[in-house]
Amino acid sequence: MNAAQAPFTTLQFYAFLLLSGVFCFPVWAEETDLHQERHRAAIQTARALVAGQPAPPAGSLVGLADALLRGGQYDEAVTSFERAIERDPQSEPYLWQYGIALFFAGRYDEARSLFEKHRVVNPHDVENAAWHFVCVAKADSVSKAREILLPAPGDSRAPMKAVLQRLQGGDFEAIDAAVEKNRGTPSYASAEFYGNLYIGLIADAEGNAEVASEHLRKASQSELTHYMADVARVYANWIDTQH
Structure with missing residues (x-):
């Protein structure tokens, strides 16, 4: 996604992962176990960071949610995104990743709503319009999705x-x-x-x-x-x- 700027706390979390070496990804070589190992390491590191904080900040929870989503654990990712939003409600429109997790979890109407919120802070992203489109099509119909297609100029x-x-x-x-x-x-x-x-x-x-x-x-x-x-x-x- 051509994402709008995320909250600084989230960027701090990614800096931690980069320094730890978790996101120094191996080159793709078709063996899916390489990806699985990469995601296991990222999730393990993110879980440890969250567990080590009595009241984990929104950025740490978003980082865990991102790692879970990228590893295919989208139901758990949804939970972590929701915990992050509880901590920092103003972050919700920026969390397009949360919308994707909701889509995979089959919560199409909620995902649609998230992508509509994201457009307010990131109005030129065609990817956002596309994910909104598929959510509306799944929840309602393709014709409805075309009727309310989000603009994304430029x-x-x-x-x-x-x-x-x-x-x-x-x-x-x-x-x-x-x-x-x-x-x-x-x-x-x-x-x-x-x-x-x-x-x-x-x-x-x-x-x-x-x-x-x-x-x-x-x-x-x-x-x-x-x-x-x-x-x-x-x-x-x-x-x-x-x-």
Whole structure:
């Protein structure tokens, strides 16, 4: 996600993890045990940090929730995000990650509400509009999702403009073309990843399980190791349990 700035306490937590070496990620090598070990280490460190504080601050709880979500433990992640919001209610609109965790937990209406709140603080993020779209489609219908599609102007990342247009209907050719336009450039791996992720998400919203599973699996096999790459791996596994 092209996220708005998070509370400083959360940034402090990530600084701790970086210094501890937990987030010095290994290069992707298709063996899922590498990812599993990475997430186990991150969750263990985050749990220890929270347990070591009599009244853990919101930032530590968000850090634990992030580690849990990236490791596929989205129900526990929801609980930790909710504890963080209790500590710091003003942080809620910034926690797009909480919306994704709610989505995987099947709490689509609550996730939709979170993404609507996030748009207030981050109005140009097409990813936010896409996650809102799939939540409304799951809770109501695709037509309703298109009717209340969130605006997200000015997201210059490839292929976000094409993704936003595709949320309104049509085929996936424009997304594929936007990705292909970046072939041979340093941004190609990112464009390819996001193209697969959001083709998969849109196909899921539209009830096309075969296309959704195919593209989410491709996204999950990306060499990237950032937050959304981990979300894609969670999504690819999650969708297989839904059909």
